[in-house]
Amino acid sequence: MKAKFLLNLTALIALTVFASGCNGQKNNTTATETTTEAEPVGPKFNPDSAYAYTAAQCEFGPRTMNSDAHEKCGEWIIGKFKQYGCEVQTQKADLKGYDGTILKSTNIIASTNPSAQRRIMLCAHWDSRPWADNDPDSANHKKPVMAANDGASGVAVMIEIARLLQADSTLNIGVDFVCFDAEDWGVPTWETNVQDSGDSWALGSAYFSKNLPAGFNPEFGILLDMVGGEGANFYKEGLSNRYAPDIVDRVWAASKAAGYGSYFPDQEGGMVTDDHYPLNENAKIKTIDIIPYYPGYGGSSFGPTWHTINDTMEHIDRNTLQAVGQTVIQVLYTL
Ligand code: AHN
Numbered sequence: 001m002k003a004k005f006l007l008n009l010t011a012l013i014a015l016t017v018f019a020s021g022c023n024g025q026k027n028n029t030t031a032t033e034t035t036t037e038a039e040p041v042g043p044k045f046n047p048d049s050a051y052a053y054t055a056a057q058c059e060f061g062p063r064t065m066n067s068d069a070h071e072k073c074g075e076w077i078i079g080k081f082k083q084y085g086c087e088v089q090t091q092k093a094d095l096k097g098y099d100g101t102i103l104k105s106t107n108i109i110a111s112t113n114p115s116a117q118r119r120i121m122l123c124a125h126w127d128s129r130p131w132a133d134n135d136p137d138s139a140n141h142k143k144p145v146m147a148a149n150d151g152a153s154g155v156a157v158m159i160e161i162a163r164l165l166q167a168d169s170t171l172n173i174g175v176d177f178v179c180f181d182a183e184d185w186g187v188p189t190w191e192t193n194v195q196d197s198g199d200s201w202a203l204g205s206a207y208f209s210k211n212l213p214a215g216f217n218p219e220f221g222i223l224l225d226m227v228g229g230e231g232a233n234f235y236k237e238g239l240s241n242r243y244a245p246d247i248v249d250r251v252w253a254a255s256k257a258a259g260y261g262s263y264f265p266d267q268e269g270g271m272v273t274d275d276h277y278p279l280n281e282n283a284k285i286k287t288i289d290i291i292p293y294y295p296g297y298g299g300s301s302f303g304p305t306w307h308t309i310n311d312t313m314e315h316i317d318r319n320t321l322q323a324v325g326q327t328v329i330q331v332l333y334t335l
């Protein structure tokens with residue numbers, strides 16, 4: 001693998017300040033400033049397009065497991081990836097929720113350039129959480145989450161990338177877009193008798209990690225989780241740093257080269273049990289998680305709308321979608 005970073009650290013601005021001292025002698029002071037020049041490569045990510053794909057999913061209503069909106073949205077997602085030239089397969093399974101509910105789960109796998117040996121996985125979950133159990137008003141805890149950010153945003157960024165890849169024939173590698181189902185049926189906060197050991201989440205990706213489609217072998221993966229929220233910053237997530245530090249460094253460097261480094265602080269955030277965990281642990285596919293971290297916010301480190309009834313289009317910011325989308329494009333085009 002060739003690590004080629006288009007990071008240009010050589011823009012040196014020399015400021016020479018001449019000052020006269022009271023004795024008439026000249027003082028010559030030189031200050032040196034280093035800046036990082038952005039060098040974006042690849043097609044331009046269209047934030048309006050990604051925003052529209054986010055809204056389109058929300059228009060079905062909350063895509064909670066076993067619901068009609070979920071079924072219809074799944075068909076819509078498949079149709080979009082097909083429209084943009086991907087080969088699409090589905091992986092269906094009946095999975096058991098923490099409460100015994102049978103969840104009719106469908107993972108959607110959409111591939112560009114199927115004959116390419118060298119492949120990268122992009123992934124996101126597409127189901128909505130059935131309970132807004134982190135809402136400040138407990139009267140809302142049993143209402144479903146619209147999941148504009150926590151669900152639709154990651155899928156939308158992937159669909160926009162699929163559109164761009166179809167229009168651009170210069171990329172020789174293949175991309176496997178995987179939409180995981182049944183991520184967000186994790187133990188709700190009101191279930192004080194049920195212990196949340198972490199394994200009630202990410203059921204679709206756990207199943208996928210133990211039942212990989214034939215020949216599925218990407219070099220690494222990037223999970224997009226809540227990539228459209230206003231005010232989001234993406235700190236280096238702990239499990240990503242543990243399993244795939246080289247991929248984390250590559251993606252964070254790409255964010256700077258793409259011109260979006262301000263969204264990706266070079267600091268570690270929390271550790272999150274998410275869809276990348278089973279991929280790393282079971283399938284041994286190095287996968288990192290791009291997930292927001294709000295260090296100053298008390299309500300949730302994932303931000304103010306997480307698992308609340310306010311996770312709606314009103315709180316989706318096109319600039320966040322663009323920062324993540326253009327960073328991922330940068331990674332794909334600098335491999
Ligand atoms: C846990 O709360 C254990 N994981 C969060 C994963 C998640 C939920 N991502 C989006 N929704």
Ligand code: ZN
Nearest residue numbers: 129150184307
């Ligand atoms: Zn969630």
